[in-house]
Amino acid sequence: MPDLQGYGSLLIDGLMMTLGVAIASMIGALILGLAAAAGKLFATRPLRILIDAYTTIVRGVPELVLLLLIYYGLPTLVQDTLGGMGHDVTLTINPFAAGIGTLTLIYAAFACEVYRAAYLAVPPGQREAALALGLSSLITFRKVELPQMMRYALPGLGNVWMVLVKATALISIIQLPELMRNADIAARSTQQPFTFFFMACLLYLGITLVSMWGQGRLETWASRGTTAGAL
Amino acid sequence: MNEPLRTAAYGLAATVALTGAAWAQDLPEKLVIGTEGAYPPFNYTDSEGNAQGFEIDLGNAMCAHLEIECEWVTQDWDGIIPGLQAQKYDAIIGSLYITDERREVIAFSDKYYQVPARFLVPGESDLEISAEGLDGAVVGTQRATSFERYMNDNMPGTELRLYGTMDEAYLDLGSGRVDAVMGDAVAIQNGFLSKPDGEGFEMRGPEFTGPEWFGYGAGVAVRQDDTAIADAFSEAITALRENGTYQEISDKWFGLNVYGG
Numbered sequence: 001m002p003d004l005q006g007y008g009s010l011l012i013d014g015l016m017m018t019l020g021v022a023i024a025s026m027i028g029a030l031i032l033g034l035a036a037a038a039g040k041l042f043a044t045r046p047l048r049i050l051i052d053a054y055t056t057i058v059r060g061v062p063e064l065v066l067l068l069l070i071y072y073g074l075p076t077l078v079q080d081t082l083g084g085m086g087h088d089v090t091l092t093i094n095p096f097a098a099g100i101g102t103l104t105l106i107y108a109a110f111a112c113e114v115y116r117a118a119y120l121a122v123p124p125g126q127r128e129a130a131l132a133l134g135l136s137s138l139i140t141f142r143k144v145e146l147p148q149m150m151r152y153a154l155p156g157l158g159n160v161w162m163v164l165v166k167a168t169a170l171i172s173i174i175q176l177p178e179l180m181r182n183a184d185i186a187a188r189s190t191q192q193p194f195t196f197f198f199m200a201c202l203l204y205l206g207i208t209l210v211s212m213w214g215q216g217r218l219e220t221w222a223s224r225g226t227t228a229g230a231l
Numbered sequence: 232m233n234e235p236l237r238t239a240a241y242g243l244a245a246t247v248a249l250t251g252a253a254w255a256q257d258l259p260e261k262l263v264i265g266t267e268g269a270y271p272p273f274n275y276t277d278s279e280g281n282a283q284g285f286e287i288d289l290g291n292a293m294c295a296h297l298e299i300e301c302e303w304v305t306q307d308w309d310g311i312i313p314g315l316q317a318q319k320y321d322a323i324i325g326s327l328y329i330t331d332e333r334r335e336v337i338a339f340s341d342k343y344y345q346v347p348a349r350f351l352v353p354g355e356s357d358l359e360i361s362a363e364g365l366d367g368a369v370v371g372t373q374r375a376t377s378f379e380r381y382m383n384d385n386m387p388g389t390e391l392r393l394y395g396t397m398d399e400a401y402l403d404l405g406s407g408r409v410d411a412v413m414g415d416a417v418a419i420q421n422g423f424l425s426k427p428d429g430e431g432f433e434m435r436g437p438e439f440t441g442p443e444w445f446g447y448g449a450g451v452a453v454r455q456d457d458t459a460i461a462d463a464f465s466e467a468i469t470a471l472r473e474n475g476t477y478q479e480i481s482d483k484w485f486g487l488n489v490y491g492g
Contacts, residue, residue: 006278013280072313079318090318173310175319177280181307184396185268189275191426193398 002195007186011196014182015203021099021178022165022207028104029160033111040116051112058109063170066106071098071174099171107164114156118149151222158215165207179203257459261300264290265320268305269396272421272484273326276305285484289343290324292476293451293467309375312337315454322460323452326415328377330446338455340464342448344481345491347438348378351404351412351419353431358410360436365389371400371409378413381444397422404432417485440491448491 004011039051058066075091082089122145130140172181183200187193266286268276274284282303294301306314306325315323315337329339350360350370358364366388372378374393382391392409394400400412401423412419416434423429439445451464471477472490481488 010276010278010280068310068313072310072317075317076313092318172307175304175306175310175314177305185276185305186278188269188396188398189271189277191271191398191422191428193402 002199004186004195004199005190005192007182007190007196010177010182010186011179011199011203014177014179014200017177018165018168018179019207021096021103021168021171021176022161024100025103025107025168026161026164028100029107029111029164030157032104032108034115036108036112037115037119040112041119055109055112058106059113063102063106063167064173067099067102067170067174070102071095095171095174095176098174099168099176103164103167103171106167107160110160110163111157114153114160115149118151118153118156119145121152122148147222151219151226154215154219154222158211158218161211161215162208165211166204258297258299258463259321259460261302262294262322262460263302263304263320265304265306265311265314265323266290266325267308267311269308270326270418273418274324285344285480285489286324286326288480288483289471289477290451292471292480293464296467296470296476297463312452315452318454321453321457322464326449327452328446329448329450330377330444333446333452336455337452338458338461339450339452340461341468342450342491343464343468344489345440345445345448346415346417346489347440347491348381348413348445349416349419349434349438350436351401351414351423351432352410352435353404354433355431356410358435360411362386362388365411368410369408370411370413371403372413373397373400377445381439381441382413384444401428417489421485 036051036055039047040055043051071093075093078091079089126144126148127140130144131137135143168178169180171178172184177185179200183196187196190196266274266282268274268282270284272284274282274286277283282305287303290301290303304320306319311323311325311327312333314320324343327333327339329342333339350358352358352360358368362385365386367390369390369392370382370386371392371394372382374395379391379393382389392400392403394403397412397414397418400409400414403409404412405428416438419434424432424434451461453460468477477490478488481490
């Protein structure tokens, strides 16, 4: 165990911040992504174009740019505009909320594509059979299509989660002391970069290992009822 | 009172207010000050997560002199000016050098320190520090700094490697990927040469201070409509230099006076 010179608690604080932001953003991305996927598949044409524009723009613009625009750009724009009209306002965006909001917005776009592909992978005969049996459209989706599409979606969603965990390292730019920022502070304040970056590396690897284990469990659960090896 | 006289009286009153303690009534009771928290010994973060360093001590002394309450927040370097503009804090005391480019977007107090830039090389290297001597050599420095601009403008023949932090540049100097590193003389001394890793390395060549690139020293940065706050800090710097407090704080952290020429 390397000597952390008392900076260990700073790393743990950073780890907690990273996990907090990552988990909250992932939950948001799962919900918003499913809604966006439903929109892409079933909504009216204008709404579909809107959602297409959202996923294209968000997946094409670097995360860092979006973070900067939302956390710094938006308040500056509002304050300067209203200030120019004689109103002195301070728009405060909570950095935690801004970080989660931005990451949710970005990763929902990725999750949306995973859901869409998974839905399309379920044979249409499943839906037709359910409808022929007299099930309502909603019940058909919830009881027949959703369980089957989750099996296809899980590997892709697991991938989104792992990319998201590493993307949290960007939120230090909006004053959130996450794991990477705190490792950097400790490394530079003690002049021992290897010690602290190595510790950060181990902690990220730990998150990944736990995630892989959890994903394996989830995939087994989602595949219950299918023959081993069958798609 | 007739009209010209009244105008003159107002003018006089305004002049008195400007030359006197104009800032006294304009200053807020509490200021939030942003700093990087990762540039020892100027500013760094202790194991409790609190900001420490020369600039923190000096900033607190200035706030005490101005009789205002100051709170410190740390902010990643890349977002330090956007954070000020978005009113996340009211001033930056974080080794932000005054340059004409930065003056277009933010306002500064007078300088509170100015350390010359110098080159750091391995002791056994025979590199000569001049535009000719460095032609074709690989030099590392921190991205988006005065050092980068100086190198681009004055030593176009040098291959420049840019790093997010000076520590990364030191690491590459240690591993031989760059021939020399350009940076702040005090930061190089305290951040590298005085550490075990710095053994066998030395600073070489002249001290670079050209204001066109290195500005006018580090100043307290504020938003452009807060010049009253900047003026108050300028006054505090002068006062602390006169009463010996500045010398005391500078001695504590560097063993020398870093105010510069």
